[in-house]
Amino acid sequence: MIGMNDFKSEPPALRAAMKEAAERVMSSGWFVLGKEVEAFERRWADACGVAACVGVGNGMDAIEIILRALDIGPGDEVITTPMTAFATVLAVLRAGATPVLADIDAGTALLSPESVTRCLTPRTRAVLLVHLYGQLDQMHVWKALCQRAGIHLVEDCAQAHGAQLDGQAPGSFGVAGAYSFYPTKNLGGLGDGGAVVTQSAPLAARMSVLRNYGQSERYVHPELGLNSRLDELQAAILVARLSWLDVFTRRRREIAAFYDNNIRTASVTLLRPPSQASAHARHLYAVTSPHRRELQEHLQRHGVGTLIHYPIPVHHQAPCTALLRDPQGLSATERHAGACLSLPCHPQMSDDDVHKVCDVVNTFHPPA
Numbered sequence: 454m455i456g457m458n459d460f461k462s463e464p465p466a467l468r469a470a471m472k473e474a475a476e477r478v479m480s481s482g483w484f485v486l487g488k489e490v491e492a493f494e495r496r497w498a499d500a501c502g503v504a505a506c507v508g509v510g511n512g513m514d515a516i517e518i519i520l521r522a523l524d525i526g527p528g529d530e531v532i533t534t535p536m537t538a539f540a541t542v543l544a545v546l547r548a549g550a551t552p553v554l555a556d557i558d559a560g561t562a563l564l565s566p567e568s569v570t571r572c573l574t575p576r577t578r579a580v581l582l583v584h585l586y587g588q589l590d591q592m593h594v595w596k597a598l599c600q601r602a603g604i605h606l607v608e609d610c611a612q613a614h615g616a617q618l619d620g621q622a623p624g625s626f627g628v629a630g631a632y633s634f635y636p637t638k639n640l641g642g643l644g645d646g647g648a649v650v651t652q653s654a655p656l657a658a659r660m661s662v663l664r665n666y667g668q669s670e671r672y673v674h675p676e677l678g679l680n681s682r683l684d685e686l687q688a689a690i691l692v693a694r695l696s697w698l699d700v701f702t703r704r705r706r707e708i709a710a711f712y713d714n715n716i717r718t719a720s721v722t723l724l725r726p727p728s729q730a731s732a733h734a735r736h737l738y739a740v741t742s743p744h745r746r747e748l749q750e751h752l753q754r755h756g757v758g759t760l761i762h763y764p765i766p767v768h769h770q771a772p773c774t775a776l777l778r779d780p781q782g783l784s785a786t787e788r789h790a791g792a793c794l795s796l797p798c799h800p801q802m803s804d805d806d807v808h809k810v811c812d813v814v815n816t817f818h819p820p821a
Contacts, residue, residue, distance in 0.1 A: 455797050455806050456758045458637055462801040467697055471643070474689035484685045486665070493688040494648070496695055501622040501630070503650045505657035508683030509664045512611045512633025515647040516544035516581065518681065519607055519629045522659045525550050525578045530777070531607075532572045533581035534564045535767040535786050541583055541609050542767045542776075544631075550578070554768055554778040559785045560725035562586065562739065562793070566594050568779045579605040584613035584623050586762070587639070587734030588727060592618055592626045599627070607631070610650075614639040615702035616734040624650040629660075634683075634691055639705070639736050640698050642687040704800035705735035708807050712738055712796065715811045720744055720819045737762055738798035744819040745794050752796075755813045759794055766790045 478489060490508045498506035509515050525531065526549035533541055535554040545552040556568035562585055569580055580599055599606040606627030613623040614632065624630020634646035651657050662669050667678030710730075713723060722741045727733040739762060742748045749759050766786050767773050796810055 454756050454758055455802065455810060457760050457795065457797050458799050459801040460636070464697070467694065470693040470696070471690050474693045475686060478685045478689050481685070486682055487685050489685040489688040489692070490683050493683070493692050493695075496692060497632075497648055498650060500695065500698075501650045502620075502625050503622075503630075504652045504654055505650070507649045507651075507657055507660045507664060508688060509647045509649060509660075510679075510681035510683065511540075511645040512609075512631055512635065512647040513540035513544045513547075514664070514679060514681040515631035515633070515649045516541065516607070516609060517548045518660050518663050518679065519631055519649055520545065520548040520550060520579070521663055522656055523579070523605055523607075523628065525605075528576065529578040530574060530576045531579045531581050532569050532577060533609075534583050534585070535778075535783055536562055536585060536763060536789060537583045537609070537767065538611070538763065539767060539770060540611075540633075541581065542773060545581065551576070552767075552773075552776055553577070554776055554783060556779050556781070556783045557785050557789060559788065561588060561590055562724060562789050563588060563590055565785070566591065566598055568781070569598065571779050571781060572777075573602055573604075577602065577604050579607050581607045581609055582627070583609040583611075584616065586724075586739050587612045587614075587616055587736035589613065589616045589618040589623060589732040590727065592621070596626060611635075611638065612736040613734050614736075615698050616732055618729060618732040625652065628653065629656060634687065639702060639734050640691065640694060642690045642694070644687060646683050646687040646691065647681075648683065701800035702734055704802075705798055706730060706733070708798045708802055709733070709735045709738050711807050712798070712811060716740070716814050718815050718817055720748065720817055721814060735798055737795045739793050739795050741789065741792040742794060743792060744817075745792055747820055748814075748817050749794060751817045752810075752813055755809075757797065757810050757813050759796060761793060762795050763793075764790060 608630035610623035
């Protein structure tokens with residue numbers, strides 16, 4: 454079976470580096486907020502081209518900490534997409550703010566600027582832009598929109614590690630960007646982890662306080678914070694894995710390019726390609742099909758695993774059915790959620806695996 458990920462097949466050199474990193478942490482006797490976290494924060498800030506990185510417990514906390522550091526909370530609205538992992542919206546709710554759901558662009562499944570414009574009110578404080586599937590798109594449009602409206606652009610970069618648009622990395626376009634290092638991410642650890650990146654040193658300083666109980670120095674708590682700290686072990690593992698990110702991203706792009714050029718069945722629609730190849734980290738390779746269930750079963754029978762990202766949009770989740778949304782509705786989101794399917798696109802795939810996925814997709818015949 455060709456799976457969506459295959460961690461057991463990662464290069465022996467990478468596995469050896471991770472073991473060495475773990476041994477280093479165990480030998481140090483220091484396990485929380487030490488030199489390993491500081492080293493990773495410097496490395497990831499440099500990789501993202503920003504002034505500062507703050508390691509936190511996970512990607513959802515990263516979003517909440519950004520919003521709280523910007524004093525966005527009760528009475529404030531944050532516009533975002535319903536086509537995302539539930540954590541995106543949950544972070545807004547945990548910060549005490551009100552999520553407002555805008556529709557997506559059907560060609561990319563990314564947030565629609567036109568829909569966001571319809572959602573703006575005097576209470577809007579930020580747009581939380583999700584770089585879904587690993588895509589950077591129209592960042593000049595988003596920056597201009599937020600500047601005109603006098604609101605913050607916050608980036609959910611949880612799927613976009615390694616993307617670049619015009620030489621800029623995710624998280625460097627807005628006031629801050631939130632990353633997840635969940636194991637399946639393009640840069641993932643051996644457990645939960647996350648980070649915030651920003652060009653603002655004062656904002657980074659406040660987020661460092663918020664992640665650690667609101668503590669500015671030992672036993673001094675000027676505000677109420679969270680317990681959300683990237684631990685030393687995960688930071689050391691991430692430094693080891695960071696050395697492989699470019700190699701793995703190039704392989705993801707090679708696989709995606711082959712799919713782009715060789716999936717030919719009329720039963721499958723590809724998403725619109727990025728304006729620049731580097732602007733897509735290819736975390737996921739999503740297609741749409743009006744016959745998704747049958748296509749997924751066909752692939753499974755022929756040894757190709759798939760997943761759906763995401764079958765239930767946020768506004769259909771039980772706690773979120775009453776959330777505010779685009780007054781014209783979320784029709785593009787509804788269509789995408791009912792038709793999207795993610796194909797394997799991970800760096801451990803062989804050329805034979807990639808060819809097989811294409812062949813199996815192309816031999817699919819929808820029911821009469």
